[in-house]
Amino acid sequence: xxxxxxxxxxxxxxxxxxxxxxxxxxxxxxxxxxxxxxxxxxxxxxxxxxxxxxxxxxxxxxxxxxxxxxxxxxxxxxxxxxxxxxxxxxxxxxxxxxxxxxxxxxxxxxxxxxxxxxxxxxxxxxxxxxxxxxxxxxxxxxxxxxxxxxxxxxxxxxxxxxxxxxxxxxxxxxxxxxxxxxxxxxxxxxxxxxxxxxxxxxxxxxxxxxxxxxxxxxxxxxxxxxxxxxxxxxxxxxxxxxxxxxxxxxxxxxxxxxxxxxxxxxxxxxxxxxxxxxxxxxxxxxxxxxxxxxxxxxxxxxxxxxxxxxxxxxxxxxxxxxxxxxxxxxxxxxxxxxxxxxxxxxxxxxxxxxxxxxxxxxxxxxxxxxxxxxxxxxxxxxxxxxxxxxxxxxxxxxxxxxxxxxxxxxxxxxxxxxxxxxxxxxxxxxxxxxxxxxxxxxxxxxxxxxxxxxxxxxxxxxxxxxxxxxxxxxxxxxxxxxxxxxxxxxxxxxxxxxxxxxxxxxxxx
Ligand code: HEM
Numbered sequence: 001x002x003x004x005x006x007x008x009x010x011x012x013x014x015x016x017x018x019x020x021x022x023x024x025x026x027x028x029x030x031x032x033x034x035x036x037x038x039x040x041x042x043x044x045x046x047x048x049x050x051x052x053x054x055x056x057x058x059x060x061x062x063x064x065x066x067x068x069x070x071x072x073x074x075x076x077x078x079x080x081x082x083x084x085x086x087x088x089x090x091x092x093x094x095x096x097x098x099x100x101x102x103x104x105x106x107x108x109x110x111x112x113x114x115x116x117x118x119x120x121x122x123x124x125x126x127x128x129x130x131x132x133x134x135x136x137x138x139x140x141x142x143x144x145x146x147x148x149x150x151x152x153x154x155x156x157x158x159x160x161x162x163x164x165x166x167x168x169x170x171x172x173x174x175x176x177x178x179x180x181x182x183x184x185x186x187x188x189x190x191x192x193x194x195x196x197x198x199x200x201x202x203x204x205x206x207x208x209x210x211x212x213x214x215x216x217x218x219x220x221x222x223x224x225x226x227x228x229x230x231x232x233x234x235x236x237x238x239x240x241x242x243x244x245x246x247x248x249x250x251x252x253x254x255x256x257x258x259x260x261x262x263x264x265x266x267x268x269x270x271x272x273x274x275x276x277x278x279x280x281x282x283x284x285x286x287x288x289x290x291x292x293x294x295x296x297x298x299x300x301x302x303x304x305x306x307x308x309x310x311x312x313x314x315x316x317x318x319x320x321x322x323x324x325x326x327x328x329x330x331x332x333x334x335x336x337x338x339x340x341x342x343x344x345x346x347x348x349x350x351x352x353x354x355x356x357x358x359x360x361x362x363x364x365x366x367x368x369x370x371x372x373x374x375x376x377x378x379x380x381x382x383x384x385x386x387x388x389x390x391x392x393x394x395x396x397x398x399x400x401x402x403x404x405x406x407x408x409x410x411x412x413x414x415x416x417x418x419x420x421x422x423x424x425x426x427x428x429x430x431x432x433x434x435x436x437x438x439x440x441x442x443x444x445x446x447x448x449x450x451x452x453x454x455x456x457x458x459x460x461x462x463x464x465x466x467x468x469x470x471x472x473x474x475x476x477x478x479x480x481x482x483x484x485x486x487x488x489x490x491x492x493x494x495x496x497x498x499x500x501x502x503x504x505x506x507x508x509x
Pocket of ligand 1 (some may be wrong): 131148352360
């Protein structure tokens with residue numbers, strides 16, 4: 001049949017139909033759009049007979065309900081998110097070509113705060129490092145800075161991470177977290193002394209996400225237009241100040257409201273009391289790294305004495321409308337990098353570069369980066385294709401590159417930076433370990449009250465350890481970090497201080 005132009009009257013009818021459709025849009029429908037006749041009574045065979053399989057509304061409702069959950073994050077399952085904006089304030093084009101740092105540049109962000117070990121609805125009062133993960137929707141793609149509140153980490157090699165997490169999670173036979181298990185693991189990891197010292201202070205139980213700092217933990221690389229590299233650590237400083245709970249306060253809060261951190265953030269943003277953080281950087285040249293007596297690419301270390309420079313401010317000003325669509329489906333990954341920011345050779349970070357994107361392909365799905373919360377502001381243009389539940393709008397026959405029929409190509413100006421290499425492949429720990437010194441320095445920087453709380457918090461868990469060998473090994477690490485710290489802990493767990501001192505004397509930093 002030949003196509004005939006539609007008379008004007010038809011458009012009016014079409015419009016009327018659309019209006020009629022919109023007017024009835026409040027009618028409950030099934031997922032195929034068909035109206036539902038009864039959503040309160042299943043279809044049965046007569047007044048007393050069985051429920052019928054042909055009740056397509058009942059069947060679909062149960063099927064969709066049965067599939068509501070996606071897997072929890074394997075760690076950092078408990079979290080809360082917020083939208084906001086980052087404003088760059090300092091010209092650092094000598095260090096990086098990243099557009100997010102052009103002075104005055106305003107970049108939308110999504111932040112997810114979290115605790116680490118326990119599951120999705122666990123109490124926020126439990127001692128834990130806290131996640132502070134920021135997705136910057138920059139002009140040149142999404143950059144995710146996936147950090148923690150504490151500035152260091154327990155281990156320095158990604159190969160140890162699954163074992164560490166297994167030891168910290170509830171035991172596979174009892175489903176109860178057990179200090180016997182995680183101190184058993186940590187007694188083989190002297191490099192954890194610094195992080196354990198920090199996590200057992202009251203910084204392990206922050207009062208709110210607003211009153212918490214954030215850190216990249218790792219060094220990354222900043223790369224400028226000339227391809228020159230500087231190593232960088234990032235730090236978020238809360239303009240609300242930092243506030244923690246003592247163990248007693250945390251216990252009291254838990255009895256009243258174990259969602260206190262999520263509730264506080266949502267309430268503050270709802271009231272227009274928008275929380276803010278300044279972003280600071282510390283930078284070093286490759287030559288400076290080599291001169292230090294510790295390995296600055298070791299994630300168990302801070303960089304003392306390296307100046308912190310403020311580069312911008314972030315404000316969180318909008319709560320998610322759907323926790324599931326935004327916070328839970330968000331996929332923040334250290335591999336989401338943009339031109340001008342690259343991974344350093346930190347062995348922990350290198351493992352994370354693989355691990356997050358990998359888990360997210362499983363947790364959120366092959367096409368998870370097309371979801372609104374993960375989609376880049378700059379359009380993604382490539383030939384990655386198909387896969388489960390793909391909502392894309394791909395057209396045409398050219399799904400390869402290079403091609404004479406399309407002018408999509410890589411841009412040589414944003415190639416990765418280059419690094420000279422020598423030597424052979426190997427499996428060996430790092431050379432400049434310095435496992436204990438920074439833990440001691442941190443202990444001595446605390447006030448007497450903070451030191452006392454640390455000792456009491458740590459003794460609470462270490463005191464439960466049944467194995468003498470594990471307990472004394474742990475005590476010797478803290479003793480090696482600082483003699484007063486070790487003595488106070490030994491006293492608190494009723495250990496023999498002479499034995500601890502003798503063991504500590506045999507340790508090397
Ligand atoms: C090799 C060491 C590590 C591995 C293998 C690892 C692995 C993971 C995995 C698999 C997730 C779940 C991601 C998801 O499902 O979306 C995760 C979440 C997270 N990790 Fe790690 N992690 C490591 C070390 C660290 C370190 C050092 C930090 C802090 C600097 C950190 C901070 C976070 C944060 C903040 C999240 C939650 C992100 C969000 O809110 O969605 N992790 N990690």
